[in-house]
Each structure stands twice: as C-alpha cells, then as structure tokens.
Amino acid sequence: MGRLSACTPAPPILALLLALSLAEILGVAAQGSWELLLENAGIASMHTALTHYGNVVLLDRTDIGPSQINLTGGVCRDDPNDLTLKVDCTAHSVVFDPADNSVRTLFIQTDTWCSSGQFMADGTLVQTGGDFDGLSKVRTFSPCSSSGSCDWVESTSETLQDGRWYASNQLLPDGTQIVVGGRGVATYEFIPANGAAKVYLPFLSATNDAQTDNLYPFVHLLPDGNLYIFANRDSIVLNYKSNTVVKTFPTIPGEPRNYPSAGSSVMLPLTASDGYSKVEVLVCGGAQYGCFLNSSTFPTASETCGRIAVTDENPSWDMQTMPSPRAMGDMLLLPTGHVLIINGAENGCQGWNNQKNANLKPVIYSPAAATFATQSATTIARVYHSTAILLPDGRVLVAGSNPHQFYELTGEFPTELRIEAFSPDYLNTANDGVRPMIVDAPGEVGYNQSFTVTIAVTNKPSGEVMLAMLSSPFTTHSFSQGLRLVNVEVGMPTDAGNGEYTIVARSPPSSTLAPPSYYMLFAVNEGISGPAVWMKISY
CATH class of the missing domain: 2.60.40.10 (Immunoglobulins)
Structure with a gap:
C-alpha cells in the first residue's frame, strides 16, 4: 500500500x-449474504477457473456416466475405454456466465479426474493430467466472450513426462508452469517443457505415507523466485532451477493437511509498504491421521490454522483455533486482504462418502488482527469435490460437491448441480458511499x-x-x-x-x-x- x-x-x-x-478494531463479526445463481449447471464442478473475459470454466471428470446436461449439435464423446458409458452425449465441462447466469457446454475427451491446472501469461488455461486415459494429457482452453465458441483442445504434440493424478501447478516468472507431484510421483516438470527433463524431488518421497497425505501439495511462488512447497505436515523452500532445498521449516503441529486430509493454504498478501519483503503462509484445517483408512469412524476434522513467516531467519508456526472444525474447506484471498475459509465438513476426510456434518458457515480471517469472524450459513452442503472462486464484482462463486463415484441426486449429500454466490459484507449497499x-x-x-x-x-x-x-x-x-x-x-x-x-x-x-x-x-x-x-x- x-x-x-x-x-x-x-x-x-x-x-x-x-x-x-x-x-477489526471493534471485533464486529460481519455476516455476508448468500444468493442462488443457478438451479442446475448440468455438472458438479470438481475444477473451477475464472477467465479474463469474466466467465467461469466448470469441469468434472468424464468416466462418470451421464451428466445432467447434453452436448449441443448432436456431438457425442465416443470412447471405447470409458469405464461407464462408451458413447456419451452429455457434457462434462461448461462455461458459466455470471452476467446472466447462463451456461454453454464444452467438449472434453479424456478423463480430468483430480487433475491440475493454471492460466498462462496470455490467459490460456492449461489443464494437466487426470486419471485413466487422461493421466498424461495436456489440454488448453483459450477463453473467449460468452457469445464465442471457444472449447477445450487436447494437445497432440505434448504429453506429461510422468502421469499426474493429484498434482499442483504454479505459473513461473518466465511464463512457464511447473507441475509438482501426483499419486505415486515424486517429481516435477515444466509446461511447456522446452527440452527440460522431469526432476526427482526427494521431499515428495519423504512426506509420503500409507495414506499419501502429500497429494495436491501446496505450492506458492515466493518473491525471490523460489517455491514454498508444503506436503503432509512439512514444508521447504525449493530452488527449482538447481533442484536445491534452500530452507526447511518445522513440522506444523496437529493433523495432516494435504489430500486426502484436505486442509487448505494461501500465501498472505504481498505489500509494497514493506518492500514486498515479508512473506507469510497460512494453512488451515485438515483431517485426523488415519481418517482415509478408517473413514467409517468420521473423526472430527482439524480445528487449527498455522501461520508461518517464511522469510524469518528462524520461522515457527503460530497456531490458532478456528471457530469450528473443517476439512475440505476452500481458502480464498479477498481484495480487502482478508482470507475467506468456506465449504467443507466438520467430520471425516476426502474420498467417496467419507464425510459427515457439512460446515455451512464460512469464516473470514483478518491477517492484521489475527481474528476469525463467522459468516452467515448457506443451506447447501459443499463437501468433497466442491470449489469456490472470487468473481470480479467481489462475490465468491461456489459450485460443486459430489462425494459419490457417479451422479446421485438424492440423499444427505447429493451430487450438487446448483451454483450460488457468497457476498462478503464489503458488498453491503450501506458501504456504497x-x-x-x-x-x-x-x-x-x-x-x-x-x-x-x-x-x-x-x-x-x-x-x-x-x-x-x-x-x-x-x-x-x-x-x-x-x-x-x-x-x-x-x-x-x-x-x-x-x-x-x-x-x-x-x-x-x-x-x-x-x-x-x-x-x-x-x-x-x-x-x-x-x-x-x-x-x-x-x-
């Protein structure tokens, strides 16, 4: 500032x-508000991304049987290797327009189950990996206005060097992407590779255990150009150019934080007021160790957040207690610099039908005051495979939730096709002046x-x-x-x-x-x- x-x-x-x-000074807990945007988007969004045209790409997996929205123009996906439906005339990706709450179907061929992605410098969305026939795929989506016809393109010239399921991507200073980890994969590689070979990262092997609690590692690009990588309960600073670990951090107290334990993380805002010199990372939520292997017990999720100053000479975790336990929560940065923690469950962990007691109340964390403010509750449970993103108008779009192998539209946690928006209190009309x-x-x-x-x-x-x-x-x-x-x-x-x-x-x-x-x-x-x-x- x-x-x-x-x-x-x-x-x-x-x-x-x-x-x-x-x-923050008075300790007042603003509540925010909710609105239903669309009753049926046709798919449950496992992956969500906002384009610079202001529309939103929603993406599910393919080997799941029919969705609830048909592809247009008589197009069908013909896949003899599909696990469920060899000829599928339904869409598994759509683009949603918040301006009029409309959707347009997109065509995706290979399985994007638990894949990863990131926008490139020109605004193209690159999507990597998945499962089955999508394990090594690289896909792109060059966005357009809602009146356009842009669609997914699967690369015929580039594939991942390692098949990646549950990996994490980060845009790098040179405009390329790094793709880190995945199930059974302790390497990283680059998109586009430009001749660079994949690189073994021992840290990913060291943080692996019987539950593989190091999947979807938290990866943050630091202002010095290195990467902060958190997996399971440990973290490092990696110089990816030399494959050198330049710093290690204490183990965070409490529970595992990565998939399938499903905590979340953000790097707190970088500010000009301190010369962009202080970097802090916040990690919140997670699941009890062993939950994934003993899911029928639905253990209480983590109640803690850990905050660490990555740039300190001798950093340590500052632990705080959230207002309620939460696994599978999404953490977002709001334009005010606050952190929104939304979605998830109070019991259980990631996986099919492994959760109970949806956490319906978001909380907003103030980094300046180090306090939590509980927000108004939604009426829609968002548990496994739910998403949340910030829109340009300041609202938070919330979509997805499907803790089942296929689409199940009834029960305690049905496959969730509705899209809603949470409006933080800064959008209250009382603030218009x-x-x-x-x-x-x-x-x-x-x-x-x-x-x-x-x-x-x-x-x-x-x-x-x-x-x-x-x-x-x-x-x-x-x-x-x-x-x-x-x-x-x-x-x-x-x-x-x-x-x-x-x-x-x-x-x-x-x-x-x-x-x-x-x-x-x-x-x-x-x-x-x-x-x-x-x-x-x-x-």
Missing part, C-alpha cells in the same frame, strides 16, 4: 488503527512501471486507496493453484473533480512478485472494495 511521496510516519498505535478496518469504482485504468502494464488509475467515489477518500492485484487461480480439492494478491505502491488520491480521483501507482518490480498474466485490479477504500477491472502484466 506504500506511497510514492515521502510522508511523516504515523505513531505506532495510530499506524495500527489506520491499518485495521472498523470491524465509500465504494471506489475504477473508471479508467490501463489494460496492460510492464514491470516497475508508473501508471494512473481513476476512481469514482461518492465520499472523498480520507486516506490512501489500496490497489490490489489478484490472480485468477485454478481451484480444485481445497487448493487454489496459483492464487496470489499483490498490493501495489500507490500515491495519495488527487481530486480530479466530479467525484473522481486519480491515483498514481507503480506496478510490481519483477515477475517473481507477479508472474506475467491477467490480474483483477481492485480498488479498496476504507476497507471497502469496488469491482475489479482486468489488467495484464507482461515484460
């Missing part, structure tokens, strides 16, 4: 108060570049207006792959007349802070966010 011009530092207590919202609306911003910027943003706001800003760059991740199995928030350097708003104000900002200084891609640019005034505009950062 730092300023371009010099200013007199505020006294420490005043600086703290200025950094906190009124709700201070809500900043971006009326002008560049569509593309380079690194370490000065740029100007114009906002419209009813009440004159009383201080800095934060500009937050939020990536668009690939969300699956309780982890948003590639998620990051960068609060860029800003100057004080300048009155431009007619209720508009200009803000001179500076883009991130390097691609290790913000890999080249499309980002949602949010303006946040007095803790209240306005809707985002898309901004591409590139070399």
Whole structure:
C-alpha cells in the first residue's frame, strides 16, 4: 500500500488503527449474504477457473456416466475405454456466465479426474493430467466472450513426462508452469517443457505415507523466485532451477493437511509498504491421521490454522483455533486482504462418502488482527469435490460437491448441480458511499512501471486507496493453484473533480512478485472494495 511521496510516519498505535478496518478494531463479526445463481449447471464442478473475459470454466471428470446436461449439435464423446458409458452425449465441462447466469457446454475427451491446472501469461488455461486415459494429457482452453465458441483442445504434440493424478501447478516468472507431484510421483516438470527433463524431488518421497497425505501439495511462488512447497505436515523452500532445498521449516503441529486430509493454504498478501519483503503462509484445517483408512469412524476434522513467516531467519508456526472444525474447506484471498475459509465438513476426510456434518458457515480471517469472524450459513452442503472462486464484482462463486463415484441426486449429500454466490459484507449497499469504482485504468502494464488509475467515489477518500492485484487461480480439492494478491505502491488520491480521483501507482518490480498474466485490479477504500477491472502484466 506504500506511497510514492515521502510522508511523516504515523505513531505506532495510530499506524495500527489506520491499518485495521472498523470491524477489526471493534471485533464486529460481519455476516455476508448468500444468493442462488443457478438451479442446475448440468455438472458438479470438481475444477473451477475464472477467465479474463469474466466467465467461469466448470469441469468434472468424464468416466462418470451421464451428466445432467447434453452436448449441443448432436456431438457425442465416443470412447471405447470409458469405464461407464462408451458413447456419451452429455457434457462434462461448461462455461458459466455470471452476467446472466447462463451456461454453454464444452467438449472434453479424456478423463480430468483430480487433475491440475493454471492460466498462462496470455490467459490460456492449461489443464494437466487426470486419471485413466487422461493421466498424461495436456489440454488448453483459450477463453473467449460468452457469445464465442471457444472449447477445450487436447494437445497432440505434448504429453506429461510422468502421469499426474493429484498434482499442483504454479505459473513461473518466465511464463512457464511447473507441475509438482501426483499419486505415486515424486517429481516435477515444466509446461511447456522446452527440452527440460522431469526432476526427482526427494521431499515428495519423504512426506509420503500409507495414506499419501502429500497429494495436491501446496505450492506458492515466493518473491525471490523460489517455491514454498508444503506436503503432509512439512514444508521447504525449493530452488527449482538447481533442484536445491534452500530452507526447511518445522513440522506444523496437529493433523495432516494435504489430500486426502484436505486442509487448505494461501500465501498472505504481498505489500509494497514493506518492500514486498515479508512473506507469510497460512494453512488451515485438515483431517485426523488415519481418517482415509478408517473413514467409517468420521473423526472430527482439524480445528487449527498455522501461520508461518517464511522469510524469518528462524520461522515457527503460530497456531490458532478456528471457530469450528473443517476439512475440505476452500481458502480464498479477498481484495480487502482478508482470507475467506468456506465449504467443507466438520467430520471425516476426502474420498467417496467419507464425510459427515457439512460446515455451512464460512469464516473470514483478518491477517492484521489475527481474528476469525463467522459468516452467515448457506443451506447447501459443499463437501468433497466442491470449489469456490472470487468473481470480479467481489462475490465468491461456489459450485460443486459430489462425494459419490457417479451422479446421485438424492440423499444427505447429493451430487450438487446448483451454483450460488457468497457476498462478503464489503458488498453491503450501506458501504456504497465509500465504494471506489475504477473508471479508467490501463489494460496492460510492464514491470516497475508508473501508471494512473481513476476512481469514482461518492465520499472523498480520507486516506490512501489500496490497489490490489489478484490472480485468477485454478481451484480444485481445497487448493487454489496459483492464487496470489499483490498490493501495489500507490500515491495519495488527487481530486480530479466530479467525484473522481486519480491515483498514481507503480506496478510490481519483477515477475517473481507477479508472474506475467491477467490480474483483477481492485480498488479498496476504507476497507471497502469496488469491482475489479482486468489488467495484464507482461515484460
């Protein structure tokens, strides 16, 4: 949030108060609200991703029998190796438009069950691995407007060097992706490979056990260009260029955190105010050790969050207790810098029918105050194979949930075809007077570049207006792959007349802070966010 011009530092207590919202200072628990967007999307979204056109790709597996929506134009998937339906005329992927809550079917050929993905620098969604005939596949989706006809393309020239089921992807500073791990796979590789061979990572073997609690490892790109990788209960910093572990961390107390134990993780916002020098990772939830092998007992899920300053010389885990136990929760960064923890169950772990007592109440964690605020409950259980993503208007889209091998539309946890949205309290109309609306911003910027943003706001800003760059991740199995928030350097708003104000900002200084891609640019005034505009950062 730092300023371009010099200013007199505020006294420490005043600086703290200025950094906190009124709700944080008073301990007020904002509630948020829910709305049903679509009664039947046709599929249960196991994987969800927001494109820079503002529409949302929903993706399920293929070897599951018929979905609840037909492919159009008489198209069918002819697959003699399909486990259930050799000729399938139903869709297993759709694109959802939040503008009118409509869906358009997409065609996916090979099985994307428990696969991984990430957006490339040009906004193309790359999707890797899966199961059965999809194990080594590389697929791409080049997004278009909702009136377009863009669709999935399965590569005929590139395949994964190792078949990857339950892997994690991360966009790198050079615009390539790293694909880490998978069931029975202790390697990483790159997309596109450009001649680079896969690399063995002993850490993935060391964190493996009878339950394989190191699947879907939490992977975060650090500002120094290295990777923070968390698996099971342990974590390292990896220099992937030299395959060197440059730092190891204490074991997190408590339960296993990765699949099938299903905790979640985010890297907390990176801020210009400290020169992007402090990096903290938050890991929340999980399941009792042994749950996957003894699932019929439905043990109580983890109640703890661990927070660690990765950049400290001698880091240690700061443990906190959540308001309720949670496994299979999704963690998202909100434009305000808070962390939303949503979805999941209070008992059990990942796997078919391995959960009880859906956790219907999201919580919002404030990194500044280190407090949790319980939110309004949904009426829809979102357990195994559920997803959540942030939309440009500030709402959180929630989709999926299917703890069954096939589609089962009745019972305690039916295959969930409904799409809903959670609106954090910053969207309350009572905040409209201070809500900043971006009326002008560049569509593309380079690194370490000065740029100007114009906002419209009813009440004159009383201080800095934060500009937050939020990536668009690939969300699956309780982890948003590639998620990051960068609060860029800003100057004080300048009155431009007619209720508009200009803000001179500076883009991130390097691609290790913000890999080249499309980002949602949010303006946040007095803790209240306005809707985002898309901004591409590139070399």
